[in-house]
Amino acid sequence: MAKFEIPGYEIYEQLGRGGMASVYRALHINLDREVAIKVIDTDKIADESFSERFVREARISARLSHPHILQIYDVNVYGSLNYISMELLHGGDLEDIIRGAMNQRTIYQVMAQMTAALDYAAAKGYVHRDIKPSNIMRRGSDDFVLADFGIAKAADSSTQMTQAGLLVGTPSYMSPEQAEGVALDGRSDLYSLAVVAYEMLTKTVPYEADSAVSTAVKHLTEKIPRLPKHLAAYQPFLDKGMAKKADDRFQSGYELYEAFCAVRNQFSDDDVLTQPRSDSPQRKTPAMGTRLDGDQDSDRTVVWSDTGSPIGSRVSGGYQITSSHADGMISGIRNERRTGSSRRRSGAGKWALAAIVLTLAAGGAGGYLYLQQQNPVPAEDLSVQNGELQALLGEANTALAANDLERARELLDEANALAPGKAAVAQLERNWLDAREALQQRGAEEVQRVTAQNIEVLLKDGRALADSGDPASAGDKFQTALRLDPESADARSGLEEAVESLGARADDAIAEGDFTRAESELNAALALAPQQETLKQRLAELPALAEARGQQQLVSEGQALLKQNDFAAAAKAFAAAEPNTPGVPEGLAASAAGLVAAAQRDVAKHKYASAREQLAVVQQWAPDHPEASALMADIPALEKAWQQEQAAIAARKAAASRRASEALQAVSSGDLDAARQGYDALMAEFPEMAVTRDVRQRLLDAYTEAVREEMEVKSWDTALSLIADGQVVAPEQAVWKELQEEVEYQSANDRRRLGAY
Incomplete structure (x- = not known):
């Protein structure tokens, strides 16, 4: 049982503890519901405004009521205790799941539920700022919740638990703008979620380095990693999800999820696209009490001071407790199995506890707010006190030797509370201050080293891109370098050349009449030089130029x-x-x-x-128009006259057709005289018509045939008479002369034969 009481709650066992906060399993008496209750004793905190800020900011989470955001039941202050009552979970976190054989169905569930939660939070005006697998917790087999809104911040608020000049986040997952320390909105969280998606697919994080600083800087400067061949279908999603500029990313969680699911039909939901890695150590936090020596864990939630040094890097003594040493995760704090005396506690869980960040800046110097115990020790306990004091000082010296300033600070505070004013304690206090100063110096040197390296790479890449004819991408490199070092002449000149090149390309596009391309070039230039008024003016003039060109x-x-x-x-x-x-x-x-x-x-x-x-x-x-109007006015009369003329022609054609039909019928019946009369009538009335010509041809054919028939019966006179009639109809036809000569020849022969007999 706890050594304190909170009205309305029955406190059971301690589940986890950080430097300032402890988490207990408790019963909410009125609701008869087990909860996790996080408690901070402000008697141990020197900052008098802490309680007010704690309650104000902790209520952020309480305002967020969503199925996939960890539920907060109560936020309050009782005496010196600040506490948060929240949902009690036992399902572990995504970090554990990623290490195993995670199938596609689970990945889609995580993405669907987290994008919904982030869209909800963004709509309420809040940015989480620490999206990572350990903050995505499992409520049930298919149910995930987003935890640790303790460092969340209203997008339009200047109030936050970390003071001005500090940057909170986890280097492996933080967005470029978060690493840069500029204003954030919900798109920063979406970037971090895209990084989580990358890790779920590949079992690795996209950027790794030998320090937290280097890891954070890589988000600003490194290219988006290429996925292995079997995951290449997700590359377009990753390219947009992890774009360096927020405007180039997905603008909502829904949009991000839709893009992620666009290739879902290429895989089975049961597919495990990347098997757990057995050839290298898993990326995990050490067991409770294990020291994080080296820079092995660059994924702790860190706080960056306004000097640029990471508070909570390896030399500041961060700890983690893994789920292998816990019964379950409770609001981002893992269970601690305590060993030894209550005073000799490890710092485990402090970096897993993003909700209450111990690393508040002390006067902007990058120090800590320390637990201050002022309770005097009774005189009768001095013998015990001396033994305990020696143990505390020895352990504190060991922690200092290991660069574990956080643990040393805890032990010093206990030593001061146990025996205030002791010379040995005062000397150790001075040693601690010297170590902290050395830490800050080392942090600053690390920042300078990493920054110089990255600037060199950025300048080299920028020049190569400029030479390849890509001034926009080159300008991005120079711009990033200039953000890292505002005094870099090479970066500034490279940026100016890129802007000038983009302006020239815009001129070429305008000359070619391609105003869409011109607008794109000018927008790219303006993104690199947003304060350049000439670019703004040219962009504003484009519509008029395009209109004139059009x-x-x-x-x-x-x-x-x-x-x-x-x-x-x-x-x-x-x-x-x-x-x-x-x-x-x-x-x-x-x-x-x-x-x-x-x-x-x-x-x-x-x-x-x-x-x-x-x-x-x-x-x-x-x-x-006078001519058009006059002709339009004349057309009705002209058209009517023409129509009347056409009607008359049609009537004549009908009459001619009747006459022709009668003549042709006479031809067919052999009445050539009647046919001749019909033809003569047609010639008199309709000489130009085709039917008249048709009758003429049929009549000529009939005369020719009749002449042949008369010649067969040797009726020479009749034949000659028919030839004469045919010549009247068609005098130009040579056939009549030929027939006449043939008749005369045959009739002469016929007479000679008759005379011979």
Whole structure:
């Protein structure tokens, strides 16, 4: 049982503890529900405003009511105790799951639920700032919740538990803007979630380095990693999800999730795309009480001081407790199995506890707020006190030798509380201050070293990109280098050259009439030089330039159509331009003249409908055009007269057709005299008609056939008579002369034969 009481709760066992906070399993009496209750004793904190800030910021989580955000039941202060009552979980965290054989179905569940939670938080105006696997906890087999909103911050708020000049986050997962220390919005959390997606797919984080500083800087400077071949379908998602600029990323969790699921049909939900790695140590935190020597764990939640040094790097003594030493995760704090005396506690769990960050800046110097115990020790306990004091000082010296300043600070505070004013304690206090100063110096030197290395790489990459004809990407490199070192002349000149090159490319695009490309080039330049007024002015002038170019293109198009005699299309092109555009009045006049001339030709050919269409186009753009108006007025009378003429012609054709039918019938019956009379009548009335010519040909054929028949029966006189009739019908035909000569020859032969007998 706990040595304190909180009204309304029955406190059971301690589940976990950090330097300032402890978590207990408790019963909410009124609700009859087990909860996790996180308690901070402000008697141990020198900052008098801590309680007010703690309650204000802890209520952030309480305001967020979502199925996939860890539920907060109560936030309050009782005496010197600040406490948060929250949902009690036993399902572990995503960090444990990633180490195993994680199938696609689980990955989709995590992404769906976390994007929904982040969209909800963003809509409420909050940024989590520490999205990582250990803060994604399992409530049930298919149910995940986002925990540790303790360092969350309202997007429009300047209040936060970490003081001004500090940056909170986990280097392996923090967004570029988070690493840079600028203002954040929900897109920063989405970047971190994309990093988590990368880790779920590959079992590794995208950027790793030998220090927290280097890891954070890589998010600013390194290219987005390429996925292995079997995961290449996710590369477009990753490229957008981890884009360096927030504007280039997914703008909502829903958009991010939709993109992630776009390739879902390429895999089975049961697929395990990356097997657990057995050839190298798993990326995990050490067991409770294990010292994090070296920079093996660059994934702790760290706080960056305004000097640029990471508070909570390896030399500051961070600890973790793994789930292998816990019954379950409770709101981001893992269970601690205590060994030894209550005073000789490890710092385990402090870095897993992102909700209450111990590393508040002390005067902006990158120090700590320490637990201050002022309770005097009774005189009768001095013998015990001396033994305990020696043990404390010895352990504190050991911690200092191991660069574990956090543990040393705890032990010093206990020693001060046990025996205030002792010379040995005062000396150790001075040693601790010297060690802290050395830590800050080493941190600053590390920042300078990593920064210089990255600037060199950025400048080299920028020059290569500029040489390859990609000034926008080159400018990004130079811009990033300039953010790291505002005094870098090489970065500044490279950036200026990139902006100048983009401006020249915009000029080329304008000359070619490609204003979309020009806008893109100018926007790229403005992204590199947002304060350059000339770029803003040029961008503002683009619409007018594009409009003028568009007007001129319409004129050119109209002129080309005039040359093709497509007057209607030409008129449309000219009319689409502004009336005062040079060439438009002349173009419209030429189009109208061409259309009127075409209409006149149509009228001459009796194509009155086409003529009307041509004139209607003229009147659409030039309603008062005199020639068009006059011709349009004349068309009805002209069309009526033509229609009457056509009706008369049709009547004549009908009459001719009847006569021709009668004549042809006479031919068929052998009445050539009647047929001849019908033909003569046709010639008299309809000499030009085709039916008359048809009757003539049929009559000639009938005469020729009749002559042949008479010659067969030697009726020479009748044959000659028929030839004479045929010559009247078609005197130009040579056949009559041939037939006459043949008749005369055969009749002469016939007479000679008769005379011989």
